[in-house]
Amino acid sequence: MPAPLHIPTPLLASRPLSLATGRTVWLKMEALQPSGSFKLRGIGLACQTYQARGARRFVASSGGNAGLAVACAGRQLGVPVTVVVPQTTTARALDLLRLEGAEVIVHGASWQEAHAHALSLLDPARDAMLHPFDDPLLWQGHASMVDEVAAAGLVPDAVVLAVGGGGLLSGVAEGMRRHGWDGVPILAVETAGAASFHAATLAGRPVPLDRIDSVATSLGARQVCEQAVQWWRERPVRSLRVSDASALRACEQFLADHRVLVEPACGAALAAVYDAEHAEALAGCQRVLVIVCGGATATLAQIRAWAAQ
Missing domain, CATH: 3.40.50.1100 (Rossmann fold)
Structure with missing residues:
Protein backbone atom coordinates (compact mmCIF):
# COMPACT_ATOMS: atom_id res chain seq x y z
CA MET A 1 0.00 0.00 0.00
CA PRO A 2 1.40 3.46 -0.88
CA ALA A 3 1.81 6.24 1.68
CA PRO A 4 -1.48 7.20 3.36
CA LEU A 5 -3.38 10.28 2.26
CA HIS A 6 -4.01 11.47 5.81
CA ILE A 7 -1.42 13.12 8.03
CA PRO A 8 -0.34 12.19 11.58
CA THR A 9 -2.10 14.70 13.82
CA PRO A 10 -0.88 16.36 17.03
CA LEU A 11 -1.68 14.88 20.41
CA LEU A 12 -2.00 17.85 22.74
CA ALA A 13 -2.40 18.13 26.48
CA SER A 14 -5.13 20.75 26.95
CA ARG A 15 -4.13 23.11 29.73
CA PRO A 16 -7.53 24.90 29.81
CA LEU A 17 -9.55 21.68 29.95
CA SER A 18 -7.19 20.03 32.41
CA LEU A 19 -7.42 22.98 34.81
CA ALA A 20 -11.20 23.19 34.42
CA THR A 21 -11.81 19.49 35.06
CA GLY A 22 -9.08 18.57 37.52
CA ARG A 23 -7.86 15.76 35.28
CA THR A 24 -5.40 15.54 32.39
CA VAL A 25 -7.26 16.01 29.11
CA TRP A 26 -5.53 15.05 25.88
CA LEU A 27 -6.73 16.13 22.43
CA LYS A 28 -6.23 14.13 19.24
CA MET A 29 -6.42 16.96 16.73
CA GLU A 30 -8.16 15.35 13.76
CA ALA A 31 -9.59 18.74 12.79
CA LEU A 32 -6.17 19.41 11.24
CA GLN A 33 -6.50 16.73 8.56
CA PRO A 34 -6.28 18.14 4.99
CA SER A 35 -10.00 17.56 4.41
CA GLY A 36 -10.89 19.11 7.78
CA SER A 37 -11.88 15.96 9.66
CA PHE A 38 -10.88 12.44 10.68
CA LYS A 39 -12.84 11.08 7.71
CA PHE A 133 -19.43 5.33 7.74
CA ASP A 134 -20.37 1.70 7.10
CA ASP A 135 -17.33 0.06 5.51
CA PRO A 136 -14.62 -2.07 7.20
CA LEU A 137 -11.96 -0.22 5.22
CA LEU A 138 -13.06 3.03 6.86
CA TRP A 139 -12.82 1.52 10.34
CA GLN A 140 -9.36 0.16 9.54
CA GLY A 141 -8.20 3.59 8.44
CA HIS A 142 -9.75 5.42 11.38
CA ALA A 143 -7.99 3.00 13.75
CA SER A 144 -4.68 4.55 12.76
CA MET A 145 -5.31 7.51 15.07
CA VAL A 146 -5.15 5.12 18.02
CA ASP A 147 -1.86 3.77 16.68
CA GLU A 148 -0.46 7.30 16.87
CA VAL A 149 -1.71 7.81 20.43
CA ALA A 150 -0.23 4.49 21.53
CA ALA A 151 3.09 5.32 19.85
CA ALA A 152 3.20 8.52 21.91
CA GLY A 153 3.02 6.41 25.06
CA LEU A 154 -0.43 7.49 26.25
CA VAL A 155 -2.87 4.94 27.64
CA PRO A 156 -6.01 6.90 28.61
CA ASP A 157 -8.56 6.05 31.27
CA ALA A 158 -11.36 6.95 28.83
CA VAL A 159 -11.79 8.02 25.22
CA VAL A 160 -14.44 10.62 24.36
CA LEU A 161 -15.76 10.85 20.81
CA ALA A 162 -18.80 11.95 18.84
CA VAL A 163 -20.99 9.30 17.26
CA GLY A 164 -23.15 9.79 14.18
CA GLY A 165 -23.30 6.76 11.91
CA GLY A 166 -20.75 4.92 14.03
CA GLY A 167 -17.73 4.92 11.74
CA LEU A 168 -15.47 6.81 14.13
CA LEU A 169 -16.59 4.68 17.07
CA SER A 170 -15.97 1.48 15.11
CA GLY A 171 -12.52 2.58 13.99
CA VAL A 172 -11.38 3.80 17.39
CA ALA A 173 -12.64 0.62 19.06
CA GLU A 174 -10.74 -1.46 16.47
CA GLY A 175 -7.56 0.46 17.19
CA MET A 176 -8.03 0.14 20.94
CA ARG A 177 -8.45 -3.61 20.63
CA ARG A 178 -5.19 -4.09 18.79
CA HIS A 179 -3.36 -2.17 21.52
CA GLY A 180 -4.97 -4.12 24.35
CA TRP A 181 -7.20 -1.29 25.54
CA ASP A 182 -10.40 -3.34 25.65
CA GLY A 183 -11.02 -2.34 29.27
CA VAL A 184 -10.77 1.40 28.54
CA PRO A 185 -14.29 2.85 28.21
CA ILE A 186 -15.43 4.88 25.23
CA LEU A 187 -17.83 7.74 25.92
CA ALA A 188 -19.94 8.04 22.76
CA VAL A 189 -21.57 11.48 22.62
CA GLU A 190 -24.51 12.68 20.54
CA THR A 191 -26.82 15.65 20.57
CA ALA A 192 -30.27 14.81 21.87
CA GLY A 193 -31.89 15.46 18.49
CA ALA A 194 -29.58 13.06 16.62
CA ALA A 195 -29.24 10.24 19.13
CA SER A 196 -29.39 7.19 16.88
CA PHE A 197 -26.68 5.38 18.85
CA HIS A 198 -28.52 5.94 22.13
CA ALA A 199 -31.67 4.57 20.52
CA ALA A 200 -29.72 1.49 19.43
CA THR A 201 -28.45 0.89 22.96
CA LEU A 202 -32.02 0.98 24.26
CA ALA A 203 -33.25 -1.42 21.58
CA GLY A 204 -30.16 -3.64 21.56
CA ARG A 205 -29.88 -3.22 17.79
CA PRO A 206 -29.73 -0.43 15.19
CA VAL A 207 -33.12 1.27 14.85
CA PRO A 208 -34.05 4.24 12.65
CA LEU A 209 -34.95 7.58 14.18
CA ASP A 210 -38.15 9.18 12.92
CA ARG A 211 -36.25 12.38 12.20
CA ILE A 212 -33.12 14.37 12.97
CA ASP A 213 -33.70 17.52 15.01
CA SER A 214 -30.24 18.96 15.68
CA VAL A 215 -27.87 21.60 14.35
CA ALA A 216 -25.14 18.93 14.52
CA THR A 217 -25.88 17.76 11.00
CA SER A 218 -22.70 15.67 10.83
CA LEU A 219 -24.31 13.42 13.45
CA GLY A 220 -27.44 13.15 11.31
CA ALA A 221 -27.42 9.45 10.46
CA ARG A 222 -30.93 8.23 11.28
CA GLN A 223 -29.52 4.77 12.05
CA VAL A 224 -26.07 3.69 13.24
CA CYS A 225 -24.16 0.86 11.64
CA GLU A 226 -24.37 -2.63 13.11
CA GLN A 227 -20.64 -2.66 13.87
CA ALA A 228 -21.00 0.24 16.31
CA VAL A 229 -23.67 -1.67 18.22
CA GLN A 230 -21.51 -4.79 18.16
CA TRP A 231 -18.70 -2.89 19.89
CA TRP A 232 -21.21 -1.71 22.51
CA ARG A 233 -22.05 -5.36 23.15
CA GLU A 234 -18.38 -6.42 23.40
CA ARG A 235 -16.62 -3.65 25.33
CA PRO A 236 -17.42 -0.74 27.65
CA VAL A 237 -19.11 1.96 25.56
CA ARG A 238 -21.18 4.55 27.38
CA SER A 239 -23.80 6.65 25.61
CA LEU A 240 -24.16 10.32 26.48
CA ARG A 241 -26.55 12.89 25.04
CA VAL A 242 -25.90 16.63 25.20
CA SER A 243 -27.97 19.58 24.06
CA ASP A 244 -27.36 21.55 20.87
CA ALA A 245 -26.73 24.61 23.05
CA SER A 246 -24.04 22.75 24.98
CA ALA A 247 -22.34 21.61 21.77
CA LEU A 248 -22.38 25.14 20.36
CA ARG A 249 -20.92 26.62 23.56
CA ALA A 250 -18.16 24.04 23.41
CA CYS A 251 -17.33 25.05 19.82
CA GLU A 252 -16.89 28.67 20.84
CA GLN A 253 -14.92 27.85 23.98
CA PHE A 254 -12.63 25.49 22.08
CA LEU A 255 -11.96 28.20 19.52
CA ALA A 256 -11.00 30.56 22.34
CA ASP A 257 -8.88 27.95 24.12
CA HIS A 258 -7.13 26.29 21.16
CA ARG A 259 -7.68 28.60 18.15
CA VAL A 260 -9.36 25.83 16.10
CA LEU A 261 -12.94 26.01 14.81
CA VAL A 262 -14.89 22.74 14.85
CA GLU A 263 -18.43 21.77 13.90
CA PRO A 264 -21.24 21.21 16.42
CA ALA A 265 -20.85 17.45 15.95
CA CYS A 266 -17.33 17.74 17.37
CA GLY A 267 -18.62 20.25 19.88
CA ALA A 268 -20.85 17.50 21.28
CA ALA A 269 -17.79 15.44 22.27
CA LEU A 270 -16.07 18.52 23.70
CA ALA A 271 -19.21 19.41 25.67
CA ALA A 272 -18.89 16.14 27.56
CA VAL A 273 -15.65 17.49 29.02
CA TYR A 274 -16.37 21.23 29.16
CA ASP A 275 -19.74 21.00 30.93
CA ALA A 276 -19.58 20.18 34.63
CA GLU A 277 -23.06 18.67 34.43
CA HIS A 278 -21.56 15.69 32.56
CA ALA A 279 -18.69 15.11 35.02
CA GLU A 280 -20.28 11.90 36.32
CA ALA A 281 -19.83 10.27 32.90
CA LEU A 282 -16.05 10.46 33.40
CA ALA A 283 -15.93 9.82 37.14
CA GLY A 284 -12.69 8.16 38.20
CA CYS A 285 -10.93 8.91 34.89
CA GLN A 286 -7.75 10.94 35.36
CA ARG A 287 -6.35 10.70 31.81
CA VAL A 288 -9.03 11.50 29.25
CA LEU A 289 -8.47 11.42 25.50
CA VAL A 290 -10.87 13.47 23.37
CA ILE A 291 -11.03 12.85 19.62
CA VAL A 292 -11.34 16.33 18.13
CA CYS A 293 -12.93 15.00 14.97
CA GLY A 294 -13.16 18.42 13.31
CA GLY A 295 -15.54 19.38 10.54
CA ALA A 296 -15.09 21.86 7.73
CA THR A 297 -18.57 23.03 6.79
CA ALA A 298 -19.56 25.27 9.73
CA THR A 299 -18.52 28.90 10.10
CA LEU A 300 -18.24 30.90 13.29
CA ALA A 301 -21.09 33.15 12.10
CA GLN A 302 -23.29 30.11 11.57
CA ILE A 303 -22.44 28.68 15.00
CA ARG A 304 -23.31 31.99 16.62
CA ALA A 305 -26.56 32.26 14.65
CA TRP A 306 -27.57 28.78 15.81
CA ALA A 307 -26.68 29.67 19.39
CA ALA A 308 -28.80 32.83 19.21
CA GLN A 309 -31.81 30.72 18.23
Missing part, protein backbone atom coordinates in the same frame (compact mmCIF):
# COMPACT_ATOMS: atom_id res chain seq x y z
CA LEU A 40 -9.77 11.25 5.47
CA ARG A 41 -8.10 8.42 7.40
CA GLY A 42 -10.62 5.74 6.52
CA ILE A 43 -11.88 7.18 3.26
CA GLY A 44 -8.33 7.73 2.05
CA LEU A 45 -7.51 4.08 2.71
CA ALA A 46 -10.74 2.97 1.01
CA CYS A 47 -10.06 5.13 -2.05
CA GLN A 48 -6.51 3.79 -2.39
CA THR A 49 -7.81 0.23 -2.05
CA TYR A 50 -10.58 0.68 -4.61
CA GLN A 51 -8.20 2.37 -7.04
CA ALA A 52 -5.83 -0.60 -6.72
CA ARG A 53 -8.79 -2.84 -7.56
CA GLY A 54 -9.42 -0.89 -10.77
CA ALA A 55 -11.85 1.87 -9.83
CA ARG A 56 -11.71 4.84 -12.20
CA ARG A 57 -14.30 7.04 -10.49
CA PHE A 58 -15.34 7.52 -6.87
CA VAL A 59 -19.00 8.15 -6.05
CA ALA A 60 -20.12 9.41 -2.65
CA SER A 61 -23.34 10.55 -0.98
CA SER A 62 -22.62 13.22 1.58
CA GLY A 63 -23.15 16.92 2.02
CA GLY A 64 -20.46 17.09 4.66
CA ASN A 65 -17.15 15.72 5.83
CA ALA A 66 -17.31 12.31 4.14
CA GLY A 67 -17.91 13.90 0.76
CA LEU A 68 -15.06 16.32 1.35
CA ALA A 69 -12.75 13.45 2.27
CA VAL A 70 -13.64 11.55 -0.91
CA ALA A 71 -13.11 14.68 -3.00
CA CYS A 72 -9.77 15.35 -1.29
CA ALA A 73 -8.64 11.74 -1.77
CA GLY A 74 -9.74 11.67 -5.39
CA ARG A 75 -7.83 14.85 -6.16
CA GLN A 76 -4.67 13.44 -4.58
CA LEU A 77 -5.04 10.15 -6.46
CA GLY A 78 -6.03 11.71 -9.79
CA VAL A 79 -9.40 9.93 -9.81
CA PRO A 80 -12.63 11.81 -10.73
CA VAL A 81 -15.17 12.16 -7.92
CA THR A 82 -18.94 12.57 -8.04
CA VAL A 83 -20.65 13.59 -4.80
CA VAL A 84 -24.43 13.53 -4.47
CA VAL A 85 -25.66 15.87 -1.75
CA PRO A 86 -29.14 16.55 -0.36
CA GLN A 87 -30.89 19.88 -0.86
CA THR A 88 -30.14 20.81 2.76
CA THR A 89 -26.41 21.04 2.05
CA THR A 90 -24.97 24.45 2.87
CA ALA A 91 -23.49 26.77 0.28
CA ARG A 92 -20.16 26.55 2.12
CA ALA A 93 -20.10 22.75 1.80
CA LEU A 94 -20.88 22.99 -1.91
CA ASP A 95 -18.07 25.49 -2.38
CA LEU A 96 -15.58 23.27 -0.52
CA LEU A 97 -16.53 20.21 -2.59
CA ARG A 98 -16.07 22.12 -5.84
CA LEU A 99 -12.80 23.58 -4.55
CA GLU A 100 -11.53 19.97 -4.35
CA GLY A 101 -12.56 19.44 -7.97
CA ALA A 102 -15.55 17.17 -7.36
CA GLU A 103 -18.61 16.97 -9.57
CA VAL A 104 -21.51 17.89 -7.27
CA ILE A 105 -25.09 16.73 -7.84
CA VAL A 106 -27.85 18.08 -5.58
CA HIS A 107 -30.65 15.56 -5.17
CA GLY A 108 -33.35 14.82 -2.60
CA ALA A 109 -34.46 16.23 0.70
CA SER A 110 -32.36 13.90 2.85
CA TRP A 111 -29.11 11.95 2.85
CA GLN A 112 -31.10 8.76 2.27
CA GLU A 113 -32.50 10.13 -0.99
CA ALA A 114 -29.11 11.43 -2.07
CA HIS A 115 -27.56 8.03 -1.29
CA ALA A 116 -30.19 6.18 -3.34
CA HIS A 117 -29.50 8.48 -6.29
CA ALA A 118 -25.74 7.99 -5.94
CA LEU A 119 -26.23 4.21 -6.09
CA SER A 120 -28.27 4.62 -9.28
CA LEU A 121 -25.30 6.40 -10.92
CA LEU A 122 -22.82 3.59 -10.32
CA ASP A 123 -21.19 1.85 -13.25
CA PRO A 124 -19.95 -1.43 -11.73
CA ALA A 125 -17.25 -1.70 -14.38
CA ARG A 126 -15.48 1.52 -13.37
CA ASP A 127 -16.93 3.08 -10.20
CA ALA A 128 -16.46 2.59 -6.46
CA MET A 129 -19.07 3.69 -3.95
CA LEU A 130 -17.69 5.33 -0.80
CA HIS A 131 -20.08 4.95 2.12
CA PRO A 132 -19.78 7.70 4.76
